[in-house]
Amino acid sequence: MVSKIKKVIIPVAGFGTRFLPATKAQPKEMLPIVDKPVIQYLVEEAVDSGIKEIIFVTGRGKRAIEDHFDHAGELEFFLTKKGKHGLAKEIRKISSLARFAFVRQKEPLGVGDALLQARHLIGDEPVAVLYGDDVVYSKIPCLKQLAVVFEKFNKPVFALERVPKEMVYKYGVIGGKKISSRTYEVEKIIEKPTIEEAPSNLSIVGKYILTPAVFDELAKVKYEPGKELFLTDAFERMLAKGENLYGYEFKGIRYDCGDKLGLLKAVVDFGLRHPEVKKGFREHLESIV
């Protein structure tokens, strides 16, 4: 299905300041939704979309992510010895989900800068990008939904979600022409607009399929000290040149797990679906609400 897209970049080098102090000494991408770290949901989304090469852009203090996707021989041996064969198998599976590569971003200068650190590993191919904290629960993986749009247009495409008007100031917001039930031809992008400036309430979610042209434009954005390099900086340049970009209102529920409330919602919803704890958790919720 995702024939043309072989690789995904997952930037995970941010400081996660919205989650301090929890993220002082551990990556926010390793915070658990019940019993699985957020980052594993993203790797599984890529794998379930047919992508088997994962490039992490990491930074200092993110070693736990590398370790999570590494082989854990001693742990597997211990679990097997204790007769916990199911768990041992589950642990073994994590390191064989895909092929992993790691590059470093020296300073968290923005997601755009993080992606440029992996540019040399991409060459002349399209590539998927998944932010390390945006989880979507859906029947068809969100990335696979985007791949269908990419196959059609061969142009950059990203996930869109409607947000309440009063929340637009948190997001990159698009204006554009609806060309089919969920697909938009993007005409305008405004990063963190006021309600008055916002061209719509369609916000960009951290899931993309990019072409090499996006990286060319990212590399041309002039560095401004103190300002983060956003992907939208490259998109704005492309729109100014008349290039086509597409947005797709995906089917599914999105959890912004880089945000306290977002992660709490994810834990509640996934907890209520989790075979082992759902009964007891529901009883607890009913007793307090």
Ligand code: UTP
């Ligand atoms: P966010 O902006 O949500 O992450 O970036 P952040 O900067 O860590 O969060 P706050 O605002 O301080 O709480 C989305 C993804 O991009 C990565 C993050 O690790 C996250 O997975 N990122 C962000 C980088 O890799 N490098 C950066 O310079 C910034």
